[in-house]
Amino acid sequence: MPLGQSIGHVLAEPLTALCDLPSFDTSAMDGWAVAGPGPWALQAGGSILAGRGESPPLEDGTAVRIATGARIPPEATAVIRAEHARTDAGQRLLYADRRVTPGQDIRPRGQECRSGDLLLPAAALVTPAALGLAAAAGYDELAVVPRPTVEILVLGDELLAAGLPYDGLIRDALGPMLGPWLDALGAETVATRWLGDDAGALYRAVTASGADLVLTTGGTAAGPVDHVHSVLRKAGAELLVDGVGVRPGHPMLLARLPARTEAGGEDSPAGHLVGLPGNPLAAVSGLLTLAEPLLRGLAGLPAPVPYRAPLRGEVRAHPYDTRLVPVVHRAGYLVPLHYNGPAMLRGIAAADGLAVVPPAGARHGEELEVLDLPWTPS
Template identity: 70%
Template structure:
């Protein structure tokens, strides 16, 4: 048996026993918890954030609703001391290349499910306190409500991000790339706005042969030409305005010019309207071109420009502050004397930008509760992302600081491996959100995809990524109770076989080697999946890139 965040397999655990009373009770409890959390998150009150912008592309105020906690925190004082002593901390790593050292003396992050479970730490909303349900408690912590499932935690994060009406700014085309359209784009003109030639050649009127005059003919960008008399032809360039009364355009290679007689002959039969782009062929003025919520791609920019736009109405990018916690972290050089390199600082900024965020940081605070509190209270971001410090060790300050600030915990722990001690909070009813990531690298990736990605998608007005199903040609071990996220790479089918995904090695919570070679994460249900079956997949932001995963990775 391996660890709480690594492969964990017991005999017969491939398929969860159907109809188990305890399993049904667990699922019913999760249903009740998520329904309450989603109902609370869906409120409509809240005041606007301070205005950072005007209409020139800077950020206006955003109004969002206050959020309610996921579960009650008043059971925290009765937390079992033995569980605290045994709790393995996903937010700090053991020796190696991970960014945070394990501060639980003698604890093994792969020591079983009890080792790092935390629940019931959120400050209760007035009148919404939930009593414990001992019959639905999770192992090792009697009386504690189990954490939400992976998909339900994502749903809470997405709902939180959609809580307020998105702000709208107008950005010039050269600054709008990657933003989300706040409004649908309607054509401001017919496309094309006049009849144009689709080819270099000859505009002809009536049947041939056609008389022509020597000269440059009609070029693109010129004004309207005189009507073309029947039986005549004129040279025309691609994109030039077609003269009135034109029957067709004959391509240069399909025409024979009799210079001596001044006549043009067609080498092929001529069809009325051939090689002419009629006005409004692509769209008519006012026709919707792109719906609201579309991510602005280079192609969308080109279409918008063609349709007459100089600027686009978009949702501002969510602003994110990154705070890296931990006294054991080095910014440069080789690990030494118990110090290790910070792996998350260099990784999180680009990853969050790939999710559409405007990123500030990382700021490295060490294990300083005062510095953390100051950073949280001074932030004007939409989201603060912290690394490490989300468990219950002696220098894990995230929960105590959130308590002191009166923050509301929307999600406090998730039934997923790696990354169980992740959290989502809101510092105040109109203040920023906070996603607390565990300090182990792959556990932090799990937190990004579970909480940060759907939250940012909601704030930015874009749909969150939905998992899709893919065939897997290998058995993937699962956790007995929790969802497991496993790095995978897509493989083309051979000899007519289906495309599939292959799970990668080096998928422990403290490892990055597997995720660096991956283009997706398999969402493995409790009990695992068998070879030859399908598994849910989440793409990574760089999924279209060509994978490099030969050798020992699979």
């Protein structure tokens, strides 16, 4: 992939230096290149500038102006910073105001790395700094793991794409939210489609999709218009997770879709389907616990390091399921937020993450595991 497009991907192979860094001895400062002990006779002929070829050797006892990043002339023994040197009245001799040591303010060839050195291991994230390092080391392209592609299918006849709710219709909150959220997880959202409660349309969309992951919203329970299970059976999918003991979000599911036969007769790799509940906060639960780990694996990203933090206050128990409760970090504690019902987004919109509350509930000071949101500062 071209260098500038690889940001946010992970390396598919180790990044090794294609050249020495720096590739020649360079000046670390604007000043004077000198040879031998001083005072030094000023060499005629102007300054040595960055981006120029090799200069003639510097004779012992002489000095020449040099710019930061310029190539050190052969036989030079040190660079004296401009602010640490002075010339005589006739501009013939250079004197140092401080002791000069051999090699000072010279970046020697290969100081940072030698050609062939390992710079970053495979699976390292391509950050802006990694991008700069790769460019400095001579790369124009990087071998990266491709972003997993996702197609979002929003289900529900009651959903509006715009405007205010009316006559039993409600605004769709998940369609606008899921694409950017998935992109923040390292995926590439290729399409967001609104299908309504139509089993035939859902079957055609699922079986025709070429995405690595199909993400559906709603339709995962057992209601009269919940078609996801029947469509998966008809498509020959393998159901891997069918409901989770968590609130909100318990009807979430994960399935492996069968490989599709392409026009040329070749089978495409099997994709996956994550079925999210239709309630917004319940959908977020499924997004964090099923979709995110799957996408991290497909993208080659490491799992986040789990951590725990103490709770401020109490969180009531669910009779038998784990609860996921929106929280913020305050002075070393997890503070539960209000508006944490399955259909609510007000709490999660202000949250840093979801606290994992066991079925027994949680008391003040108890340490709980936290599922951070993709944009939570580490």
